Amino acid sequence: MLKQIMIAGFGGQGIMSMGQLMVYSGMIEGKEVAWIPSYGPEMRGGTANCSVSISDDPISSPHVTEPDILIAMNNPSLDKFEMSVKNGGVIFINSSLIDRKIKRKDVKVYYISANDKATELGDVRVANMVMLGALLKIDKLVKIDSIMESLKKVLSKSKHHLLPLNAQALEIGAREIGNN
Amino acid sequence: MSKVLMKGNEVIGEAAIKAGCRYFFGYPITPQSELPEYLSRRLPEIGGVYLQAESEVAAINMVYGAAATGVRVMTSSSSPGISLKQEGISYIAGSELPCIIVNIMRGGPGLGGIQPSQSDYFQATRGGGHGDYYLIVLAPASVQEIADLVKKGFDLAEKYRNPVMILGDGMLGQMMEPVDFGVETSGDSFDKSWATTGKNGRKKSNIVNSLYLKPEELEVHNRELEKKYLEIKSKETMAESYLTKDAEIVVAAYGMTARIAKSAVDMAREEGIRAGVFRPITLWPYPEKELNAATVSAKGVLTVEMSLGQMVEDVKLSLNGRLPVEFYGRVGGMVPTARAIFEEIKRMSEKFGGVK
Incomplete structure (x- = not known):
């Protein structure tokens, strides 16, 4: 079965790495995966999004225009992609930065205060992992263990001391689902 | 070897290394800069040469020089940079030297934009520079196929002593997918007796040149090139057909667009x-026979491109009036959606199709 996810926010929020971790994990689990970034010329700021496809069968189009799942990390992303989500799909909202509810009635929605939770953990940069934890609680696209294994591979050894913080962020994100 | 997760652009670099390429001359430009960046790290590690030239013009002439010595050499750029390289590419084709030129296309004309496009099809498949010549043009549609075609590209370049172009769009270059590089190869099995590496006891010097001042001699050279192009045309076409056997509407598309077309189908x-879906893998030579075979049940063909309509001309030439051919394109860095292509298929099916 094919699942397509759109992750959107501004540059520097870890949008790209969130998607990369998902496809890396999918690959470890022997699934078909694809990741496509879309961003402007700037390194930080500006809008950034990436398309993630995870499937049991070969993927026809990895270009995601009607996602099953949307992760919106800021207001402009929600405005841009809310209507594109498939009927019956799921939207995850970073309610720390997004001040409105969704307009759609035909999708499921989860409000996760990702930035606040990450700041409580001591590092706002793991807001993306809080969101990922929430997503994986709802849809077992890939296993948490695979995410941690992927993190070990993509982070250089000198950054391995950050692994426990990331694991905590994933856990807190999963717990936030209960507050919805 | 097991699969690794990599970006298309980086895979071009690693696949070239796995095919024995040790020389890269280039100049950075979005959306292919990950490729020179990758090779600037990798080539020195294995004793190769990575050189960032002062311009695209310089880079292609360095490729010309390196290719003359019979080594496997590559350059890469994106649309505006490829235009700059055209003079050198024509010289390389005229001198019958093997090399790979990568074009990861962005929107044009002029500086255009940095988002994906397929609007350099004419330039790629009609030579691009001056004079009667063709490049062998390979159009991968996945990260794995990039690896396979770069390897095959070096072999084709040496087999025919002809420059090969890898033509992709910015989306393919920046996409990550799992890839298996397979076994390492080299160009050692190809005849390199023409290479300018010293006389080694031979009486006659090897000369690499594209200048023939006597028209009688240039015509002989042109006819030799023609013979080569005809042989390539008859032997080296490649294409993929997806669900075409009973298809009334066949979508012709290449590269990433073909994958979106598959979802639409x-x-x-x-x-x-x-x-x-009919997907040409070689854009030159164009797989005419394969297209005709894929459309035996068809009532109409829809060509989809990220251009105003370029490959559609080859589709029409190949079908030679046998079927109606329509076109749908997005431009400027916009990517056609599967839904929009599906709507076009539906419209054409109502127009040309039989009773459902």
């Missing part, structure tokens, strides 16, 4: 519309 099939 899947949507059409769900609604009972018999549709399929």
Whole structure:
């Protein structure tokens, strides 16, 4: 079965790495995966999004225009992609930065205060992992263990001391689902 | 070897290394800069040469020089940079030297934009520079196929002593997918007796040149090139057909667009519309026979491109009036959606198709 996810926010929020971790994990689990970034010329700021496809069968189009799942990390992303989500799909909202509810009635929605939770953990940069934890609680696209294994591979050894913080962020994100 | 997750651009670099390429001359430009960046790290590690030239013009002439010595050499750029390289590419084709030129296309004309496009099809498949010549043009549609075609590209370049172009769009270059590089190869099995590496006891010097001042001699050279192009045309076409056997509407598309077209065809099939995809892998030589074979049941062909309509001309030439050919394109860095292609298929099915 094919699942397509759109992750959107501004540059520097870890949008790209969130998607990369998902496809890396999918690959470890022997699934078909694809990741496509879309961003402007700037390194930080500006809008950034990436398309993630995870499937049991070969993927026809990895270009995601009607996602099953949307992760919106800021207001402009929600405005841009809310209507594109498939009927019956799921939207995850970073309610720390997004001040409105969704307009759609035909999708499921989860409000996760990702930035606040990450700041409580001591590092706002793991807001993306809080969101990922929430997503994986709802849809077992890939296993948490695979995410941690992927993190070990993509982070250089000198950054391995950050692994426990990331694991905590994933856990807190999963717990936030209960507050919805 | 097991699969690794990599970006298309980086895979071009690693696949070239795995094919024995040790020389890269280039100049950075979005959306292919990950490729020179990758090779600037990798080539020195294995004793190769990575050189960032002062311009695209310089880079292609360095490729010309390196290729003359019989080594495997590559350059890469994106649309505006490829235009700059055209003079050198024509010289390389005229001198019959093997090399790989990568074009990861962005929107044009002029500086255009940095988002994906397929608007350099004419330039790639009609030579691009001056004079009667062709490049062998390979159009991968996945990260794995990039690896396979870069390897094959070096072999084709040496087999025919002809420059090969890898033509992709910015999306393919920046996409990550798992890839298996397979076994390492080299160009050692090809005849390199023409290479300018010293006389080694031979009486006659090897000269690499594209200048023939006597028209009688240039015509002989042109006829030799023609013979080579005809042989390539008859032997080296490649294409993929997806659900075309019973298809009434066949979508012709290459590269990433063909994958989006596959999703559109899947949507059409769900609604009972018999549709399929024809995907040329070689854009020159164009797989004419394969296209005709893929459209035996067809009532109409829809060409989809990220351009105002370029490959559609080859589709029409190949079908030679046998079937109606229509076109749908997005431009400027916009990517056609599967749904929009599906709507076109549906419209054409109502127009040309039989009773459902």
